[in-house]
Amino acid sequence: MTTHAGDKIRLLLVDDEEGFRAAIARRLAKRGMAPAQASSGEECLTLLDTSPMDVVVLDVRMPGMNGIDTLKAIKTNHKDIQVILLTGNAAVSDGIEGIKSGAFDYLTKPVEIDHLFNKIKQAFGMIQLEEEKRQQLAYREKLEKKMVDTDRLAALGTLSTGIAHEINNPLAIINEAAGVIKQILEAPDMAQLPRQGDLLMALDKIETSIKRAGKITQQLLGHVKKQGPRLATTDMRLLILETLALLKGGIKKKQINILWKTEEKEHMLITDPYQIRQVLVNLITNAIHALDTNGTISLSIHETPAYMILGIEDDGVGISSDNLGKIFDPFFTTKSFDQGTGLGLFVVNKIITGLNGEIEVESHPGQGTVFMIKLPLNSGGMAQ
Ligand SMILES: Nc1ncnc2c1ncn2[C@@H]1O[C@H](COP(=O)(O)OP(=O)(O)OP(=O)(O)O)[C@@H](O)[C@H]1O
Ligand SMILES: [Mg+2]
Structure with missing residues (x-):
């Protein structure tokens, strides 16, 4: 997931108590946040499929799918979302289980609004940090691959042009010698030579291969032949x-x-x-x-x-x-x-x-x- 542009946090409040949810939403709105709302774990998951979120504030005790199961589903399907759990006062064990299942943190109800506000910001900061780390890693991998490629090609280039130089001279000699043999074989007094046809055919093969080898050396040398740039x-x-x-x-x-x-x-x-x-x-x-x-x-x-x-x-x-x-x-x-x-x-x-x-x-x-x-x-x- 990539975080959206700017610092606006996409936030979702999930709680079955409508009054409580609306009050929190109102008070967060006063602090510049614009939370979406869902009244159950199921509704939360459906909403996440269509509306990407950064942070989910999730009540643990809800009828139907409870907060911990909802958290696990969120972490399975949207692993980059940070979840803050709201637990009942006497239910610290819920919070601990939540952290084990990947929650960013948990707060106990009744919630102190500034505390929640800061937690949401911290959770979002964590997302941005991870996104940055991911981008840096991707950049480094790309750079490393490019360096490996360049090194490989440079080494290959030097080696192959060296070989091309060395091969060029013997190739010219083979070519010339093949030409001489052909001339001799095609002379009128050679018409009686046994298997003259086979010899000429073999010579043809030699010529085709010389041409191919010549093309290779010519390609490889073509771009380094010059002494420095000729602009x-x-x-x-x-x-x-x-x-x-x-x-x-x-x-x-x-x-x-x-x-x-x-x-x-x-x-x-x-x-x-x-x-x-x-x-x-x-x-x-x-x-x-x-x-x-x-x-x-x-x-x-x-x-x-x-x-x-x-x-x-x-x-x-x-x-x-x-x-x-x-x-x-x-x-x-x-x-x-x-x-x-x-x-x-x-x-x-x-x-x-x-x-x-x-x-x-x-x-x-x-x-x-x-x-x-x-x-x-x-x-x-x-x-x-
Ligand atoms: N314009 C093109 N249309 C279709 N295939 C192409 C085209 N240009 C390159 N290719 C494909 O890329 C391959 C590599 O091209 P490249 O020019 O490096 O070698 P080549 O043409 O096979 O041999 P040569 O060393 O004689 O140029 C070709 O064999 C061909 O399959
Ligand atoms: Mg080509």
Whole structure:
């Protein structure tokens, strides 16, 4: 439960003696409280189901459901409500049983009104304290999780880019050697070679795998290749157009419509155009993959005083809610071996957070997906 705004205490008086209840309510009202009233334990519980309360002042001796049973039911169903019991003068044991069952405190009748007033305020103070503790705990947990995530990703990033560097050179050599073998095998005098076809097929497999490994190293190195930030005043719309030109093969093949949702004008930002281009390539490539023939990619650029927001939207297959939490994980992919490495969005996320930006995604399976990239207008000065 969250406490309501302000300090107004939502208070409920439960007592079967109407005169007594009304008198207490009147006197509390004079002190600025506005208690609701119930005449039995049953009525109290029904009321709590529809009207949230902070504090309940509860008579113990009532016909029907007594105060202790009512208290137990309240604590079971509304554990954050604080209950103050009113016991008969000679019934201290009721009070003690009440405390054991979770009452905040008990007062004996006849009740001294200022005493009750202060008790109610104390009970409410306790609720606020617990709410604060809960919020602090939630905040700490969130922070810790974020720190763990960041550490994990930073370590993974350093390790993987290191490996990518090391793999790049042997990969280039394998690629070249495979090219040489292919050339030799395809030479006219090799036509008589036994099982030439099998050898060429094996070579094809090698080439596909080299391509995939190359794509992985290229993704991983793409965002760290540069020596320090390469910042430039960039027209973001032009950069998107350049990226579309780069990807025009795939766009044409699937006859994809490109739709601008915002006015086509200059949108200048000081940023790292190489990194942003990689972000755009990865996002638009994903959109192309998600679309059937004749699908639409919608693009938008919005500016707020502090941010430039790029929107890349497709009306493609969408992402299931199960997968949505995993798409930024390295190597998460739903694509086949030669289609995807699962690094595209991992890199996108790294680049955007490196530029102090944010990325948001919303997807509806069967309807489409939208990625929003929020870049601070002054990210230039803060880029890594
Ligand atoms: N626009 C989109 N529509 C539907 N699914 C998407 C979209 N973008 C990403 N996905 C899902 O997220 C997964 C991860 O995307 P990511 O770009 O990281 O890797 P990938 O595209 O599979 O491989 P690559 O490393 O080649 O980019 C994809 O496999 C796909 O399932
Ligand atoms: Mg991708």
